[in-house]
Amino acid sequence: MALLDIRKLDLSIARGGELLPVVQGVSLSVEENETLGIVGESGCGKSLTALAIMGLLEGTAVRIAGGSVHFQGWDLLALSPEERRRIMGRQMAMIFQEPMTSLNPVYRVGDQIREAILQHRSMSRRQAHERALDLLELVRIPDPARRIDSFPHQMSGGQRQRVMIAMALACDPRLLIADEPTTALDVTVQKDVLELIRGLQARTGMSVVLISHDLGVISETCDKVAVMYRGRIVEQASTSALFSNMSHPYTLGLLGSMPALDHDVEWLDAIPGRVPTLDETVLGCAFHPRCFAAKATCRTEDPGAAAVSPAHFVRCHFPQGSSS
Amino acid sequence: MTRPLLDVRELKTHFSIGRGGFMRRKSLLRAVDGVSFSIHDGEVLSLVGESGCGKSTVGRTLTHLETATAGTAMFDGRDILNLSPAEFRPLRRDIQMVFQDPFASLNPRLSIEQMLAEPLFIHGLARDRSEARERIVATLELVGMDANSMSRYPHEFSGGQRQRIGIARVMILTPRLVIADEPVSALDVSIQAQVLNLIKRLQRDSGVSMLFISHDLGAVRHISDRVAVMYGGKLVETGKTRQIFETPRHAYTQRLLASIPRFGKRIGR
Numbered sequence: 001m002a003l004l005d006i007r008k009l010d011l012s013i014a015r016g017g018e019l020l021p022v023v024q025g026v027s028l029s030v031e032e033n034e035t036l037g038i039v040g041e042s043g044c045g046k047s048l049t050a051l052a053i054m055g056l057l058e059g060t061a062v063r064i065a066g067g068s069v070h071f072q073g074w075d076l077l078a079l080s081p082e083e084r085r086r087i088m089g090r091q092m093a094m095i096f097q098e099p100m101t102s103l104n105p106v107y108r109v110g111d112q113i114r115e116a117i118l119q120h121r122s123m124s125r126r127q128a129h130e131r132a133l134d135l136l137e138l139v140r141i142p143d144p145a146r147r148i149d150s151f152p153h154q155m156s157g158g159q160r161q162r163v164m165i166a167m168a169l170a171c172d173p174r175l176l177i178a179d180e181p182t183t184a185l186d187v188t189v190q191k192d193v194l195e196l197i198r199g200l201q202a203r204t205g206m207s208v209v210l211i212s213h214d215l216g217v218i219s220e221t222c223d224k225v226a227v228m229y230r231g232r233i234v235e236q237a238s239t240s241a242l243f244s245n246m247s248h249p250y251t252l253g254l255l256g257s258m259p260a261l262d263h264d265v266e267w268l269d270a271i272p273g274r275v276p277t278l279d280e281t282v283l284g285c286a287f288h289p290r291c292f293a294a295k296a297t298c299r300t301e302d303p304g305a306a307a308v309s310p311a312h313f314v315r316c317h318f319p320q321g322s323s324s
Numbered sequence: 325m326t327r328p329l330l331d332v333r334e335l336k337t338h339f340s341i342g343r344g345g346f347m348r349r350k351s352l353l354r355a356v357d358g359v360s361f362s363i364h365d366g367e368v369l370s371l372v373g374e375s376g377c378g379k380s381t382v383g384r385t386l387t388h389l390e391t392a393t394a395g396t397a398m399f400d401g402r403d404i405l406n407l408s409p410a411e412f413r414p415l416r417r418d419i420q421m422v423f424q425d426p427f428a429s430l431n432p433r434l435s436i437e438q439m440l441a442e443p444l445f446i447h448g449l450a451r452d453r454s455e456a457r458e459r460i461v462a463t464l465e466l467v468g469m470d471a472n473s474m475s476r477y478p479h480e481f482s483g484g485q486r487q488r489i490g491i492a493r494v495m496i497l498t499p500r501l502v503i504a505d506e507p508v509s510a511l512d513v514s515i516q517a518q519v520l521n522l523i524k525r526l527q528r529d530s531g532v533s534m535l536f537i538s539h540d541l542g543a544v545r546h547i548s549d550r551v552a553v554m555y556g557g558k559l560v561e562t563g564k565t566r567q568i569f570e571t572p573r574h575a576y577t578q579r580l581l582a583s584i585p586r587f588g589k590r591i592g593r
Contacts, residue, residue: 041512157375186374186539191583213513216585243587257517259542261569261584267524268546270517274482 001073002029003207004053004175009067011048011057011231013278020278022062023048024231030175033201035208037222037239039215039254043275044228046211050177053209054094055084072174090120090171097180099160103152109163110148116170135166139196158189165196172204179211194221215254219243224311227251230275230286233305237312247308247319249291285317293318327401328362329533330386330501335359335395335405337378337385355381357557358395363501366531370544370565373554374580379537382554383503386535387421388412399501417447420499424506426490427478437474440464440493447497463496464489467522484515488522495526502527505537520546541584545569553577 011023023045030036038046051057053069058081069076074087096102104112113132114125123131129148136144139162152160161181168176178197182190198221201208212218218225218239225242227235227250235248246252256269273290276282282289288298297317305313308321337356355378363369371379384390385405386397392405404415423429430439440463441456443449450456461471467488478486487507494502507523508516524547527534538544544551544565551568553561553576561574572578 041514187541187583188374188579190585194585214585216587219587220585254513257514259517259520259546261542261545261581261586264566265546268517268521270521271514272518274484274515275512 002070003032003034003072004028004030004209005068005070006049006053007068007070009049009052009069010065011045011052012063012065014061014063015278019063019065021065022231022278023052026067026228026231026233028226028233028236030207030209032174032207033205034224035201035210035222037218037225038209038211038228039213039218039225040228041213041254041275043230043278045231046228047179049228050094050179050209050211054092054177055081055088056094091173092175092177093168093171093173094177094179095161095164095168095181097183099157099164099184100152102164103160105152108149108151109155113148113163113167113170116167120171131170132166135169136163138169138200139163139166140192141166156189157185158193161185161193162196165193165200169200169204173206175207175209176201177209177211180213181210182217183213190217197221215258227254230282232286232315233313234287234315235313236305237308241309241312245308245312245321247312247314247321248287248316249293249318249320250287252320253290253292285315293320326364328364328398329367329400330535331362331396331398332382332386333360333396333398335382335385335397336393337381337390338393354557356385359554359557359559361552361559361562363533363535365500365533367550368527368534368536368548370536370538370548370551371554372538372541372544372551372580374539377554378557379539379554380505383421383505383535383537387416387419387503414447417443417449417497418500420494420497420502422487422490422494422502422504422507424510425486426493427486430478432478435475435477436464436489439478439489440474440496443493443497449497459496460492463492466495466526467492482515483511484519487511487519491519491522491526495530495532498530499532501533501535503535503537506539507536508543509538509540516543523547541569541581553580 006026006028009023009026012019013022026049040046048062052064064077110132113135114128117128117131132148133144136148141147141159141162182193185193197208210221222239224238226233227248229250235251246255253271257271259265259268271290284299284301285303288294303315303317305315308314308319335356336358339353339355340350341353342350359382361369371382373379381390385392396403397405437460440460444456444459450459460474464471464473469488508519511519520543536547548565551563551565552559555576561577568577572581
């Protein structure tokens with residue numbers, strides 16, 4: 001049984017008296033010790049999917065309109081917030097893009113890590129302090145005994161993200177959801193943080209959902225990948241299968257949009273147009289207005305998911321790649 | 325060799341930080357600390373480095389948004405660093421800047437037409453509204469925007485369209501040097517590619533010189549003729565784009581290039 005199993009998740013946002021779909025029919029699973037990457041551009045629904053898993057949509061305009069989320073066999077959507085917190089609070093954790101907005105600027109980082117520990121574990125303050133020191137060491141903050149008394153603003157962006165990771169790991173979660181964890185960081189720091197997450201995973205056996213807009217980051221860190229466009233998964237495969245045989249024109253477009261580093265490219269293969277806004281209705285396949293392979297069918301019929309190979313799915317009438 | 329359009333020698337921009345006061349030491353931040361480079365006519369030089377390395381301060385100093393502490397910057401044979409605001413004003417037409425968010429500094433209540441007409445009237449490039457409009461329509465077309473966007477307002481446009489309008493506002497003045505500071509970093513991947521292609525095409529067609537400031541090595545490789553790598557306020561390596569990417573000499577450049585995620589490489593397994 002998968003650690004996390006999402007089936008046909010639908011999310012809608014209430015706007016002006018009507019419900020607009022923002023995530024449609026998303027099915028994903030994450031096994032023990034596996035890393036799933038979700039890639040897509042702003043508004044594709046990748047972060048909302050993560051928030052739905054974490055139960056963090058409460059108090060937002062986004063509603064769960066259908067589907068199921070099972071974690072370790074528990075039906076998360078059927079639990080009350082209190083039950084959820086009690087049962088799941090320490091089993092899954094999430095880190096975000098900008099650690100400064102998630103850390104409280106007026107408390108020392110040590111206090112914040114201790115709070116995260118004491119929230120879910122019964123231990124003395126002294127034990128919590130020891131645990132916080134261990135965690136800071138685990139995320140490779142130099143001189144933890146001194147840095148534990150630092151305020152967030154006294155740390156660099158990379159160090160703050162390490163503190164967030166330390167807090168997330170406070171209760172040995174089985175699942176870590178990382179939403180663009182390195183997007184605000186410099187590339188050299190990004191590399192360290194990704195290596196840190198991978199190393200911790202190898203050590204603890206936890207599973208990771210890594211959300212990113214960067215195919216390079218996904219390729220380097222994930223076992224399997226889901227590509228999202230306008231609320232749907234348009235392609236899903238193991239990382240090696242995806243990168244050896246990209247099939248959806250959108251996935252190919254994302255790749256073509258990235259400038260090459262090891263050879264000269266005269267013009268980038270950019271995707272024309274832009275993502276339609278939420279209130280613009282697109283009939284047929286949501287990507288067809290920007291798609292180089294679109295034909296008449298694409299304008300009228302929404303394609304279902306079809307297998308390219310046993311563990312490689314694509315939602316496209318005219319998939320590209322070697323198997324087409 | 326012909327004289328470069330811009331020749332920067334030993335540029336220093338230092339800031340004093342901290343409040344100072346009685347018995348309290350103000351400390352000095354050497355944001356730019358002795359930087360030299362030149363840009364020829366029609367050439368694109370990229371200034372690349374990580375946050376805090378001083379790359380943006382170089383651009384801001386050259387456009388008088390910051391005050392240089394020392395050094396010279398000869399533009400077309402004339403030092404632009406020591407000019408008074410009044411002396412520098414006519415040069416603003418020749419030296420234009422593209423920002424990450426072009427609308428952060430523009431009045432949101434101006435229509436696109438008003439926004440693009442303003443610099444034309446300031447620099448005396450249009451006598452009346454119809455002359456301005458003609459030029460605006462042509463420039464909008466150049467950046468891939470419809471003429472009917474003229475009557476619309478900034479909030480009606482997506483990030484990519486806004487940057488196109490920002491670029492139009494710069495190109496409408498036919499500048500000789502464009503300083504582009506992270507022009508695509510705030511955009512989505514697919515839109516970044518569109519705007520990078522646009523900048524490259526406009527640069528080629530117009531022959532404008534460009535200082536392209538970015539932390540994005542992919543974009544830098546795509547757009548530049550030469551690259552200058554900056555670290556801690558200093559340039560550590562300058563060279564032809566291909567040389568920097570294929571045979572980087574400085575340890576920092578090597579580390580920077582090794583940090584970029586690439587396909588088929590795996591971390592930690």
